[in-house]
Amino acid sequence: MSGKADPRPAGEGTTSRTRLDRGRGALGPALELVHTGRAPTRAVLTAELGVTRATAGAVAAELEALGLIRVDARPGAAAGSQGRPSHRLSVAEDGPVALAAQVHADGFRAALVGLGGRIVATAHGREVVDPDPAKVLGSVVAAGAELLRETGRRCVGAGLAVPSAVAEPEGLALNPLHLAWPAGAPVREIFAEQVRAAGLDGPAFAANDVNLAALAEHRHGAGRGSRDLLCVATGHRGVGGALVLDGRLHTGSSGLALEVGHLAVNPDGRPCHCGSRGCLDVEADPLALLTAAGRDPGPEMSLLRQADDLIRGQYDDPRVRTATEQLIDRLGLGLAGLVNILNPDRIILGGLHRTLLEADPDRLRAVVADRSLWGRSGGVPILACTLDHNSLVGAAELAWQPVLDDPLGALA
Numbered sequence: 001m002s003g004k005a006d007p008r009p010a011g012e013g014t015t016s017r018t019r020l021d022r023g024r025g026a027l028g029p030a031l032e033l034v035h036t037g038r039a040p041t042r043a044v045l046t047a048e049l050g051v052t053r054a055t056a057g058a059v060a061a062e063l064e065a066l067g068l069i070r071v072d073a074r075p076g077a078a079a080g081s082q083g084r085p086s087h088r089l090s091v092a093e094d095g096p097v098a099l100a101a102q103v104h105a106d107g108f109r110a111a112l113v114g115l116g117g118r119i120v121a122t123a124h125g126r127e128v129v130d131p132d133p134a135k136v137l138g139s140v141v142a143a144g145a146e147l148l149r150e151t152g153r154r155c156v157g158a159g160l161a162v163p164s165a166v167a168e169p170e171g172l173a174l175n176p177l178h179l180a181w182p183a184g185a186p187v188r189e190i191f192a193e194q195v196r197a198a199g200l201d202g203p204a205f206a207a208n209d210v211n212l213a214a215l216a217e218h219r220h221g222a223g224r225g226s227r228d229l230l231c232v233a234t235g236h237r238g239v240g241g242a243l244v245l246d247g248r249l250h251t252g253s254s255g256l257a258l259e260v261g262h263l264a265v266n267p268d269g270r271p272c273h274c275g276s277r278g279c280l281d282v283e284a285d286p287l288a289l290l291t292a293a294g295r296d297p298g299p300e301m302s303l304l305r306q307a308d309d310l311i312r313g314q315y316d317d318p319r320v321r322t323a324t325e326q327l328i329d330r331l332g333l334g335l336a337g338l339v340n341i342l343n344p345d346r347i348i349l350g351g352l353h354r355t356l357l358e359a360d361p362d363r364l365r366a367v368v369a370d371r372s373l374w375g376r377s378g379g380v381p382i383l384a385c386t387l388d389h390n391s392l393v394g395a396a397e398l399a400w401q402p403v404l405d406d407p408l409g410a411l412a
């Protein structure tokens with residue numbers, strides 16, 4: 001009876017608290033929608049979140065107050081549109097950034113990356129990568145810290161991309177085959193120490209470079225909207241793969257899935273550093289192209305750049321053409337095997353593989369179709385990666401993730 005006597009205050013309290021909780025719970029999903037370009041207006045945000053206009057408005061205002069997005073209440077000419085034009089939403093141009101770092105066979109690159117995968121500034125160093133991971137990670141973090149000083153941006157955290165499988169949960173670089181680093185180097189811990197030593201805020205993360213490229217392309221590039229996205233790419237050396245399922249990287253039980261570089265595509269091929277022979281890693285990477293075309297790789301620029309330039313600039317040379325076709329056929333054979341096993345709804349290619357696709361898309365698609373069970377029936381779209389520095393953008397995604405999960409908690 002007493003429970004029925006005055007239900008209103010309790011009822012009202014619950015309702016307003018629920019609205020507040022729902023608003024806070026919607027901040028992360030709302031930020032992710034703006035971050036990935038899927039909510040260009042407040043009306044779309046309202047519909048995507050499935051909340052009331054008032055809640056969506058409050059959520060957008062809160063994200064703007066946190067300095068993460070911009071709400072433009074004065075939309076430009078909405079010619080032809082019906083009804084009242086909605087407020088436009090975009091990521092804040094001058095908002096916080098993540099420090100992204102990438103180490104590859106020819107040196108390193110540091111970048112500041114804002115929401116929306118926007119690269120604000122980058123710096124790179126070309127050097128023989130020191131056998132001590134702490135030295136090169138110290139250099140790349142110092143370059144990033146310098147960019148932060150120059151731009152005066154707030155840093156939400158740091159992410160590192162490495163050309164190696166990274167074992168979880170410890171963050172060990174298991175096979176940095178093209179760097180002189182010791183196998184099993186605790187790269188995440190070393191990177192985190194360098195970030196702390198530089199006096200930077202926020203957590204530090206590390207992952208495989210092709211995994212990060214795939215994550216970035218899924219959120220901002222050629223992988224948008226795909227549910228089972230397969231990414232295969234060359235770095236400066238070697239070949240890597242990644243799978244993004246329902247928006248999440250599939251990393252296997254301990255971070256080591258999709259080691260596609262060691263699929264054998266040429267039984268009589270050259271010996272691979274993994275102990276096998278004819279792996280994609282040594283049959284379809286930049287060095288393999290240069291060798292097949294009879295070119296001596298020079299030291300003046302990265303192998304990837306030299307191989308790209310050769311295909312783009314000298315495709316009329318019969319030797320270059322034959323070498324390119326040989327690599328396309330071997331890549332196609334590897335992709336066909338992956339299509340049979342993984343049944344992706346889209347394949348995206350990066351690094352030199354993107355250049356191979358662009359050189360002769362029909363040939364590559366035909367090899368994949370001819371050599372795969374499912375390729376023949378439906379055909380899997382094969383597209384080029386579209387982002388510049390996708391591994392760096394992906395490294396930044398790691399650092400942005402806590403903010404995307406809980407903007408208020410991460411930035412408070």
Ligand SMILES: [Zn+2]
Nearest residue numbers: 262272274279
């Ligand atoms: Zn191998």
